[in-house]
Amino acid sequence: KQEVTQIPAALSVPEGENLVLNCSFTDSAIYNLQWFRQDPGKGLTSLLLIQSSQREQTSGRLNASLDKSSGRSTLYIAASQPGDSATYLCAVAVIKAAGNKLTFGGGTRVLVKP
Amino acid sequence: DGGITQSPKYLFRKEGQNVTLSCEQNLNHDAMYWYRQDPGQGLRLIYYSQIVNDFQKGDIAEGYSVSREKKESFPLTVTSAQKNPTAFYLCASSMQTANYGYTFGSGTRLTVV
Numbered sequence: 001k002q003e004v005t006q007i008p009a010a011l012s013v014p015e016g017e018n019l020v021l022n023c024s025f026t027d028s029a030i031y032n033l034q035w036f037r038q039d040p041g042k043g044l045t046s047l048l049l050i051q052s053s054q055r056e057q058t059s060g061r062l063n064a065s066l067d068k069s070s071g072r073s074t075l076y077i078a079a080s081q082p083g084d085s086a087t088y089l090c091a092v093a094v095i096k097a098a099g100n101k102l103t104f105g106g107g108t109r110v111l112v113k114p
Numbered sequence: 115d116g117g118i119t120q121s122p123k124y125l126f127r128k129e130g131q132n133v134t135l136s137c138e139q140n141l142n143h144d145a146m147y148w149y150r151q152d153p154g155q156g157l158r159l160i161y162y163s164q165i166v167n168d169f170q171k172g173d174i175a176e177g178y179s180v181s182r183e184k185k186e187s188f189p190l191t192v193t194s195a196q197k198n199p200t201a202f203y204l205c206a207s208s209m210q211t212a213n214y215g216y217t218f219g220s221g222t223r224l225t226v227v
Binding site: 031032034036041042043044045046049051089091093095099100101102104105106107 | 156206216
């Protein structure tokens with residue numbers, strides 16, 4: 001059974017510092033990995049999607065890497081801003097006979113202090 | 115704009131009542147999903163559907179029911195058999211192969227009163 005872990009569970013940094021969020025998964029037979037952002041009481045907003053054949057994806061200040069062999073992904077957020085304060089979730093997709101399924105990590109709650 | 119619409123945003127249920135949460139998408143996605151989110155427990159899969167008129171149980175299906183009569187719609191009914199229904203419910207959709215990832219709605223917060 002696929003298990004996804006995110007460490008740390010919470011992170012507080014001063015504005016301008018780079019953020020490093022970690023995600024690990026137990027089964028390397030993934031289809032893709034997706035990073036989401038969730039603000040309190042809101043739905044999930046997709047940040048980056050990395051296919052299993054890719055090593056990284058970039059969007060603006062965000063960069064996500066994927067190492068399938070070691071079961072790890074890292075989300076980097078450069079020059080953090082107070083608006084980056086949110087919970088960040090990683091999720092891995094696995095394709096099975098009954099269809100594709102997404103398994104989530106527990107999330108990392110980020111606070112960027114002005 | 116394409117997206118997923120969940121309604122209502124807030125829902126209150128009395129003991130013994132069934133309630134239905136709505137999820138509609140105009141992304142032409144094949145697959146739809148329902149997740150439950152509780153504080154400190156992350157997201158757990160309730161039900162999912164890959165095609166119309168077909169759906170499968172997820173990890174925590176007991177006390178819930180779904181239907182998929184149209185490609186665009188995947189309503190979730192929380193029955194009286196669900197003993198602890200207070201949670202945040204999220205609906206998602208994807209292409210069948212998930213090539214383009216998953217898209218989520220804005221959620222429904224259900225509270226038992």
